[in-house]
Amino acid sequence: MLARVNTPEDLKALSLAELEELAAELREFIINTVAHTGGHLAPNLGVVELTLALYRVFDFPRDKIIWDVGHQCYVHKIITGRKERFGTLRQLGGVSGFPSREESPYDIFGTGHASTSISAALGLAKARDLAGDHYAVVAVIGDGALTGGMALEALNHAGHLQTDLIVVLNDNEMSISKNVGALANYLSRLRSDPAYRRLQEEFESLTSRLPGFGPRLRDFLSRLKGSVKYLVVPGMFFEELGFTYLGPVDGHHLPTLLRILERARALKGPVLVHVVTRKGKGYKPAEEDPDLYHGVGPFNPETGELYSSSLPTYTEIFGRTLVRLAEEDPRIVAITAAMPSGTGLKLFAQRFPHRFFDVGIAEQHAVTFAAGLAVGGYRPVVAIYSTFLQRAYDQIIHDVCLQRLPVVFALDRAGIVGEDGATHQGLFDLAYLRSIPHMVVMAPADENELQHMLKTALTHEGPIALRYPRGTGLGVTLDADPRPLPIGQGVVLREGRDVTLIAIGNMVPRALKAAEELAAQGISAAVINARFVKPLDIELILRYAKRTRWVVTIEEGILAGGFGSAVAECLTSHGLGEVKITRLGIEDTFVEHGHPEELRKKYGLDVQGIVRAVLQSRPLLRLTSRKTL
Numbered sequence: 001m002l003a004r005v006n007t008p009e010d011l012k013a014l015s016l017a018e019l020e021e022l023a024a025e026l027r028e029f030i031i032n033t034v035a036h037t038g039g040h041l042a043p044n045l046g047v048v049e050l051t052l053a054l055y056r057v058f059d060f061p062r063d064k065i066i067w068d069v070g071h072q073c074y075v076h077k078i079i080t081g082r083k084e085r086f087g088t089l090r091q092l093g094g095v096s097g098f099p100s101r102e103e104s105p106y107d108i109f110g111t112g113h114a115s116t117s118i119s120a121a122l123g124l125a126k127a128r129d130l131a132g133d134h135y136a137v138v139a140v141i142g143d144g145a146l147t148g149g150m151a152l153e154a155l156n157h158a159g160h161l162q163t164d165l166i167v168v169l170n171d172n173e174m175s176i177s178k179n180v181g182a183l184a185n186y187l188s189r190l191r192s193d194p195a196y197r198r199l200q201e202e203f204e205s206l207t208s209r210l211p212g213f214g215p216r217l218r219d220f221l222s223r224l225k226g227s228v229k230y231l232v233v234p235g236m237f238f239e240e241l242g243f244t245y246l247g248p249v250d251g252h253h254l255p256t257l258l259r260i261l262e263r264a265r266a267l268k269g270p271v272l273v274h275v276v277t278r279k280g281k282g283y284k285p286a287e288e289d290p291d292l293y294h295g296v297g298p299f300n301p302e303t304g305e306l307y308s309s310s311l312p313t314y315t316e317i318f319g320r321t322l323v324r325l326a327e328e329d330p331r332i333v334a335i336t337a338a339m340p341s342g343t344g345l346k347l348f349a350q351r352f353p354h355r356f357f358d359v360g361i362a363e364q365h366a367v368t369f370a371a372g373l374a375v376g377g378y379r380p381v382v383a384i385y386s387t388f389l390q391r392a393y394d395q396i397i398h399d400v401c402l403q404r405l406p407v408v409f410a411l412d413r414a415g416i417v418g419e420d421g422a423t424h425q426g427l428f429d430l431a432y433l434r435s436i437p438h439m440v441v442m443a444p445a446d447e448n449e450l451q452h453m454l455k456t457a458l459t460h461e462g463p464i465a466l467r468y469p470r471g472t473g474l475g476v477t478l479d480a481d482p483r484p485l486p487i488g489q490g491v492v493l494r495e496g497r498d499v500t501l502i503a504i505g506n507m508v509p510r511a512l513k514a515a516e517e518l519a520a521q522g523i524s525a526a527v528i529n530a531r532f533v534k535p536l537d538i539e540l541i542l543r544y545a546k547r548t549r550w551v552v553t554i555e556e557g558i559l560a561g562g563f564g565s566a567v568a569e570c571l572t573s574h575g576l577g578e579v580k581i582t583r584l585g586i587e588d589t590f591v592e593h594g595h596p597e598e599l600r601k602k603y604g605l606d607v608q609g610i611v612r613a614v615l616q617s618r619p620l621l622r623l624t625s626r627k628t629l
């Protein structure tokens with residue numbers, strides 16, 4: 001069946017039985033592809049029928065669909081002309097794992113960060129109204145993404161505007177881990193409260209026995225104010241916000257889905273369709289452990305066995321060290337915004353359930369919540385991916401740094417993260433954090449330094465951030481005890497006469513290797529592990545700048561305002577503006593998806609790239625003098 005489907009038009013010609021057959025084939029296709037490429041397996045398996053039903057009822061791309069987070073858009077991509085290229089998913093130059101406007105007119109709005117879909121859909125709906133046009137706008141949002149502040153702000157505004165908008169709530173009781181919060185509890189009651197379900201079923205059955213009149217009665221009652229409505233209308237929360245609530249319905253039963261979506265399409269004003277799905281549907285390992293199979297690397301499709309490295313990840317070292325330090329200090333508390341597994345806090349949650357907080361996909365709240373905990377005498381550690389902390393910029397400035405509160409920011413997935421692509425690269429943190437007064441910013445060169453930096457952070461009386469990369473460390477030996485490092489001090493790893501390579505974080509080992517290769521080419525390079533982006537080790541930098549008269553800074557981050565900029569500022573403000581500086585990092589661009597090492601190569605941040613850049617930027621005078629020597 002899949003062979004017959006290349007565009008949404010092909011789908012419209014299929015019978016219900018054929019659609020069901022197609023759903024099964026799509027699952028197999030996705031499992032086999034993701035087993036090679038890695039990707040978001042469980043979320044996509046959960047929305048196969050929902051996507052087919054949406055495409056059957058609506059006329060995309062004339063109608064518009066926005067996928068929240070966008071990690072569940074694989075079926076959407078496969079049936080909108082990207083089936084043949086789907087094997088390149090998440091690879092450099094291949095199909096993106098998220099909706100992308102550059103890729104297809106069906107991807108009307110790019111996503112990757114959660115909870116944006118309703119705002120964007122509402123904007124689009126309003127643009128339609130202003131232009132006097134008449135297409136449908138649909139936002140598909142998960143129960144996890146619904147915990148994000150933006151989603152709630154948008155519901156509030158949509159209820160006020162009362163324009164035609166369809167929000168499909170894909171409720172699978174899961175964020176990446178189990179979904180949390182009062183709203184999740186409310187959805188759970190809607191789904192499963194037997195008394196409530198019975199009442200709803202009786203009401204549905206009663207009204208459906210009134211031919212022609214039933215649907216009208218249902219709609220009439222749903223518009224009633226007051227207590228009668230509370231008795232018969234489900235989803236009061238959404239109704240009170242100004243939405244017509246439809247559901248909950250089984251998101252794997254195509255006839256029901258088609259019926260409810262047709263009904264939603266016919267209604268005026270904002271409509272919320274509550275669809276209940278199972279994450280990982282149709283693939284046993286993913287159904288049994290949707291958290292593990294939310295996003296995976298390559299795996300064996302027969303068994304579900306994930307191929308993983310034997311080296312511990314930075315995340316694991318962070319998680320283990322935090323537990324260890326928290327054993328000694330009862331003031332330490334940990335906060336995640338819906339990512340206990342990804343940030344390595346699962347261990348902490350098991351060991352200290354009362355000192356652990358999963359706040360939902362609510363990074364802004366997480367930061368200000370941490371500020372409150374700090375004021376109350378605790379030592380909060382907010383563990384958030386670099387890219388997602390961008391959300392909480394004002395909270396970092398206004399609630400934490402301005403008040404000089406001792407909040408520790410553990411920024412995982414800093415630098416190039418790889419296959420998730422532009423929305424997820426952690427390339428801005430050094431630039432956005434270092435400009436904030438009172439903030440200390442550091443990055444470990446390896447996993448051993450990570451444990452010392454965490455200890456440093458928890459000993460510091462003020463805001464402090466450590467950023468570390470995705471994936472495994474170098475496999476270095478860990479010191480027995482984490483110890484505080486002197487704040488603002490770098491370390492010299494190698495002496496040299498011609499040039500000083502000043503590297504930060506995961507670029508340090510690469511700088512060392514580059515120095516070895518440069519030595520073979522007759523260039524004597526000193527190497528400094530800066531450790532701190534803020535405060536900089538000014539004395540050390542000036543000493544080496546005066547000595548070699550040429551410094552090369554190396555960072556896995558955006559150049560504008562980043563670590564190299566900090567060093568350049570340092571040189572000019574200390575009268576060394578004439579010292580040559582070469583800054584290596586990411587130029588003014590968004591880095592696409594691909595394997596991290598391929599991307600490093602492309603952007604000149606692998607060892608060869610560093611060597612090349614040093615050779616190319618070698619000062620002319622030096623070149624001449626070497627030649628004459």
Ligand SMILES: Cc1ncc(C[n+]2csc(CCOP(=O)(O)OP(=O)(O)O)c2C)c(N)n1
Pocket residue numbers: 043046069071072112113114141142143144145146170172174175176279337338339361363388391
């Ligand atoms: C701002 C932000 N924070 C965190 C994430 C990481 N993240 C991606 S998907 C996800 C869970 C989404 O749950 P839900 O919306 O219910 O979708 P499901 O995976 O269950 O289909 C999280 C936390 C993100 N993408 N954006």
Ligand SMILES: CC(=O)[C@@H](O)[C@H](O)COP(=O)(O)O
Pocket residue numbers: 040069071112176294295342413417420470
């Ligand atoms: C969609 C999303 O934002 C997350 O699922 C993210 O892809 C997780 O990334 P990691 O695999 O690095 O935990």
Ligand SMILES: [Mg+2]
Pocket residue numbers: 142143144145170171172173174175179
């Ligand atoms: Mg969910």
